[in-house]
């Protein structure tokens with residue numbers, strides 16, 4: 001896959017981290033309110049969880065230092 005910004009070949013990899021809390025996304029600069037997080041809002045469909053880790057398939061561009069993730073955000 002080519003980077004849509006600079007045309008370099010993207011490197012496929014995984015984002016990963018401690019899976020004890022879910023990965024969320026929220027528009028703007030602030031986290032979601034705790035109650036909305038608990039209700040599942042803002043979670044990424046791309047994040048896969050096990051007991052101790054989460055992973056997200058992603059594509060990294062070494063040219064322009066951007067990352068592309070294919071995901072849906074739960075509303």
Ligand SMILES: [Zn+2]
Nearest residue numbers: 003006061064
């Ligand atoms: Zn690029």
